[in-house]
Amino acid sequence: MGDWEGVRLHVVTGKGGTGKTTVAGALAMALAAGGRKVLIAEVEERQGLAQLFDVPPLAYEEQRVASAPGGGEVYALAIDAREAMHEYLAMFYRLGRAGRALDKLGFVDFATTIAPGLRDVLLTGKAYEATRRRTGDHFAYDAVVLDAPPTGRVVRFLDVTTSVSSLARVGPINRQANSITDLIHSPRTAVHVVTLLEDMPVQETADAVAALQAAHIPVGAVIVNQVRPPHLAARSLPAARRGRLDHDDVLAGLRAAGLPASDRVVGLLTREAADHAERTALEKTQRTQVDELGRPMYELPRIADGIDPTALYELADALAEQGAV
Known part of the structure; x- marks a missing residue:
């Protein structure tokens, strides 16, 4: 059990x-x-x-x-x-x-x-x-x-x-x-x-x-x-949170995926990434508080x-x- x-x-x-x-x-x-x-x-x-x-x-x-x-x-x-x-x-x-x-x-x-x-x-x-x-x-x-x-x-x-x-x-x-x-x-x-x-x-x-x-x-x-789950690699989260993802990297990623690539789309994605990074940081803080309760913790998707x-x-x-x- x-x-x-x-x-x-x-x-x-x-x-x-x-x-x-x-x-x-x-x-x-x-x-x-x-x-x-x-x-x-x-x-x-x-x-x-x-x-x-x-x-x-x-x-x-x-x-x-x-x-x-x-x-x-x-x-x-x-x-x-x-x-x-x-x-x-x-x-x-x-x-x-x-x-x-x-x-x-x-x-x-x-x-x-x-x-x-x-x-x-x-x-x-x-x-x-x-x-x-x-x-x-x-x-x-x-x-x-x-x-x-x-x-x-x-x-x-x-x-x-x-x-x-x-x-x-x-x-x-x-x-x-x-x-x-x-x-x-x-x-x-x-x-x-x-x-x-x-x-x-x-x-x-x-x-x-x-x-x-x-x-x-x-x-x-x-x-x-x-x-x-996080949609960005951990190493990218600090830059994303500050809205400083590399513009050319985002453009290249859009083109590689066959998606519309323009400055407007990059701007929208950068703002979405900033929101996501902010939420990820807040969730990390909350997870730490849960850990401090000293009880077994399970996560469900x-x-x-x-x-x-x-x-x-x-x-x-x-x-x-x-x-x-």
């Missing part, structure tokens, strides 16, 4: 717009390679996984959404707090249909309002159950990937079981909260943070890593998404044509090649 041997629950978070759902899907595909069975679950009611895997909207039941190389399988689930509450009431209080009758009276909304953390306990509780479920002598899933809320809310989402545990000091709710807390704070969990090489995402990543560590929640890797199931295989391969699995 690469860098994360023994991890059963992989939580994926990141600032909005960094592509955390895509990365979560790629990680699930990578984990499933070689004949393993992996569950990926979402909690934000956005149906992002259905779009990612190009399947109909997910329901509150696990369904197969993709095959992985070597005979692996990826299953997906949209965790809904209301359905989780019905399941919870049936499992721990034997209410069955009576639980759904309570819902008609607004019980779920009432319960999650007076105990706001209860909603997150229901959501994380379903992932917890999937990590420990067994089929005979084996786990039902070799790993569970949780597409979690963004970095600004992830610590509260994962650690809210502590407050609920103190709210309900005895009974099934207390036991469930304590069990989830034990899993989240154990080496069986790793929280991976997705970022871009830009100021705000990197800063939020640093803040999230610090907050997770302060809460004693295991931090996994920092996954840098949408990395663009920017895929210009958009993300589809085929692209997920490419991203999963990139994670595997870097030792993520």
Whole structure:
């Protein structure tokens, strides 16, 4: 399992717009390679996984959404707090249909309002159950990937079981909260943070890593998404950044490529090269800041044509090649 041997629950978070759902899907595909069975679950009611895997909207039941190389399988689930509450009431209080009758009276909304953390306990509780479920002598899933809320809310989402545990000091709710807390704070969990090489995402990543560590929640890797390869040789970047690329060299390159060669085109290319060099320098600075976080770092390429199931295989391969699995 690469860098994360023994991890059963992989939580994926990141600032909005960094592509955390895509990365979560790629990680699930990578984990499933070689004949393993992996569950990926979402909690934000956005149906992002259905779009990612190009399947109909997910329901509150696990369904197969993709095959992985070597005979692996990826299953997906949209965790809904209301359905989780019905399941919870049936499992721990034997209410069955009576639980759904309570819902008609607004019980779920009432319960999650007076105990706001209860909603997150229901959501994380379903992932917890999937990590420990067994089929005979084996786990039902070799790993569970949780597409979690963004970095600004992830610590509260994962650690809210502590407050609920103190709210309900005895009974099934207390036991469930304590069990989830034990899993989240154990080496069986790793929280991976997705970022871009830009100021705000990197800063939020640093803040999230610090907050997770302060809460004693295991931090996994920092996954840098949408990395663009440099289009200029390293030795050319300083001159390009200053707008001083050799005019004759650019003209010669255009002619060799069979492209229009004129002073106007050279001027346009020189300005584009300056922008590219500036961005490359900024990304180098951001990469250094990510390195300083002291966590394993993986890089995923920017895929210009958009993300589809085929692209997920490419991203999963990139994670595997870097030792993520």
